Amino acid sequence: MRVLQRFYLVEVLSGVALTTAHFFRNMGRHAAHALGKKDARGAVTIQYPDERRPYSPRLRTLHRLVRREDGSPRCVACMMCETVCPAHCIYIVAAEHPNPEIEKVPARFDIDVGKCVFCGYCVEACPEDAIRMDTGILEFSSYTRGGMIYTKEALLALEPAGPDGRPRSPIPIPADRTP
Amino acid sequence: MSLAADLGIAFGRVAFVMLFVLNMGGLLTWVERKQSAIMQDRIGANRASILGLRLFGLFHPLADAIKMLTKEDFRPARADRVLFGLAPFVSVFFALTAFASIPFGDTLRVGGREIPLQAVTLNVGVLYVFAMLSLGVYGVMMAGWSSGNNFALLGGQRAAALMITAEVAIGASIMGVIMVYGSLNMMDIVRGQGTLLWGWLPAWGIVTQPLAFVLFLTAGIAATKRIPFDMPEGESEIIGYFVEYSGMKFGMFAMADFLETVVIAGMTTSLFLGGWQVPYLDAAGVRLPWGWTWALPHLLVVLLQVGAFVLKVSAVIFFMMLIRWTLPRFRYDQAMRLGWLGLFPLSIANIVLTGLVLLLWGGRP
Numbered sequence: 001m002r003v004l005q006r007f008y009l010v011e012v013l014s015g016v017a018l019t020t021a022h023f024f025r026n027m028g029r030h031a032a033h034a035l036g037k038k039d040a041r042g043a044v045t046i047q048y049p050d051e052r053r054p055y056s057p058r059l060r061t062l063h064r065l066v067r068r069e070d071g072s073p074r075c076v077a078c079m080m081c082e083t084v085c086p087a088h089c090i091y092i093v094a095a096e097h098p099n100p101e102i103e104k105v106p107a108r109f110d111i112d113v114g115k116c117v118f119c120g121y122c123v124e125a126c127p128e129d130a131i132r133m134d135t136g137i138l139e140f141s142s143y144t145r146g147g148m149i150y151t152k153e154a155l156l157a158l159e160p161a162g163p164d165g166r167p168r169s170p171i172p173i174p175a176d177r178t179p
Numbered sequence: 180m181s182l183a184a185d186l187g188i189a190f191g192r193v194a195f196v197m198l199f200v201l202n203m204g205g206l207l208t209w210v211e212r213k214q215s216a217i218m219q220d221r222i223g224a225n226r227a228s229i230l231g232l233r234l235f236g237l238f239h240p241l242a243d244a245i246k247m248l249t250k251e252d253f254r255p256a257r258a259d260r261v262l263f264g265l266a267p268f269v270s271v272f273f274a275l276t277a278f279a280s281i282p283f284g285d286t287l288r289v290g291g292r293e294i295p296l297q298a299v300t301l302n303v304g305v306l307y308v309f310a311m312l313s314l315g316v317y318g319v320m321m322a323g324w325s326s327g328n329n330f331a332l333l334g335g336q337r338a339a340a341l342m343i344t345a346e347v348a349i350g351a352s353i354m355g356v357i358m359v360y361g362s363l364n365m366m367d368i369v370r371g372q373g374t375l376l377w378g379w380l381p382a383w384g385i386v387t388q389p390l391a392f393v394l395f396l397t398a399g400i401a402a403t404k405r406i407p408f409d410m411p412e413g414e415s416e417i418i419g420y421f422v423e424y425s426g427m428k429f430g431m432f433a434m435a436d437f438l439e440t441v442v443i444a445g446m447t448t449s450l451f452l453g454g455w456q457v458p459y460l461d462a463a464g465v466r467l468p469w470g471w472t473w474a475l476p477h478l479l480v481v482l483l484q485v486g487a488f489v490l491k492v493s494a495v496i497f498f499m500m501l502i503r504w505t506l507p508r509f510r511y512d513q514a515m516r517l518g519w520l521g522l523f524p525l526s527i528a529n530i531v532l533t534g535l536v537l538l539l540w541g542g543r544p
Binding site: 016020022023026027030042047 | 216217218219220393502504506517521
């Protein structure tokens with residue numbers, strides 16, 4: 001240690017000078033912000049529920065099932081996603097579609113988000129582009145495991161996120177289903 | 180009638196000091212959060228609201244109090260029942276009473292009465308504050324001992340060692356001030372700081388005793404048991420004396436630290452920063468060094484002086500908070516070395532130096 005450092009006082013004062021400079025610079029910016037200069041920011045804080053940082057368009061968020069024009073799912077119940085899913089969180093029951101042109105339709109399409117690892121393999125595996133992870137919804141939680149299961153109806157109702165990455169659908173209320 | 184008025188005045192003096200110290204202590208929780216946040220480019224606690232009104236997070240002390248009061252008040256099975264309950268009260272009591280002899284204004288003259296603006300007029304006021312601060316450590320030691328927890332006991336022991344270290348340095352550094360102003364009465368010391376050196380420089384303690392000021396402030400920060408001298412509690416890794424406390428009892432220990440901060444700030448103001456003195460303002464009005472005068476009414480002068488005292492105390496608290504949020508914690512041995520090999524010898528040297536200067540100059544400024 002240098003002699004000056006052994007005395008503490010000089011080092012303490014230089015540290016205090018740094019923090020004081022930060023204090024008054026940020027206070028000035030806060031004051032400028034309060035007086036109407038809205039681009040002056042005294043803090044780097046993003047006040048989360050009120051403000052959000054922009055999400056990347058590639059961000060994998062809660063799944064949704066893409067609809068056909070008549071509102072029925074585009075999914076043909078080929079089981080590709082269920083097969084590729086490393087977490088085994090997708091459960092599909094197939095049924096016949098009334099239109100003979102279309103192979104099948106899922107009678108049930110449940111995703112247990114509590115198990116999902118958000119790898120996005122299901123989106124890549126889908127030959128029909130029927131499942132996407134672009135809702136922008138991140139805040140899904142539940143007090144029970146059953147509440148983390150999203151059914152076909154809930155997944156079909158979801159909209160893709162807006163251009164700023166914000167969700168356009170409301171966060172689905174967990175339907176407390178038994179797994 | 181006269182007795183009732185006397186009682187009322189005495190009550191008013193005590194109430195002013197009590198409310199000032201208690202409110203400052205409560206506000207310090209807010210100041211601590213907000214000041215640290217602004218220093219660290221954050222916003223700080225701002226979510227507590229009443230009917231949507233947030234007021235920069237000023238309701239957080241209130242929310243804290245409600246939280247503390249509604250928490251479980253746990254007492255370990257092996258704790259000493261009486262001492263465990265008594266310890267936080269002892270801590271807060273002595274921190275509160277210490278402010279009593281610190282003057283917050285000059286003598287107020289109303290209706291033929293002369294009211295000294297301090298809670299208690301003591302001719303040994305400096306020693307009184309000093310004694311109350313020293314007694315405060317008993318609460319800490321009692322907490323450590325009575326918890327029935329060895330970690331708490333060690334924390335209490337560290338607190339006692341730190342307090343003794345700090346008290347010795349505080350006592351020795353105050354000595355220089357007492358020698359210069361020739362009194363143990365806080366009011367007299369503050370009055371003595373109203374004179375001018377060489378006709379223009381206010382003879383504040385920081386001018387006549389610069390070394391003692393640095394030593395006293397360092398030792399004072401150590402006496403508050405806060406960072407950078409917080410090894411009695413060491414909340415993040417080493418375990419402190421109030422580890423077994425919860426609820427409002429825990430809150431009282433936290434409050435005692437804040438109250439001690441206010442007391443140390445008040446003492447620093449009174450001894451070194453001229454107390455309630457406003458530069459170039461005396462009882463008659465403003466009197467500038469080159470002879471320009473401006474007469475002011477008595478009540479306005481007293482108000483200005485009380486305001487100056489509050490402002491100075493707030494500034495010292497601001498500085499203490501700056502230190503608290505700038506420096507990391509001293510290790511136990513480092514704090515002991517700083518106290519016994521740094522502050523203590525330097526304050527003794529300051530006494531000798533002050534004595535020599537007073538001898539050579541032949542008297543007091």
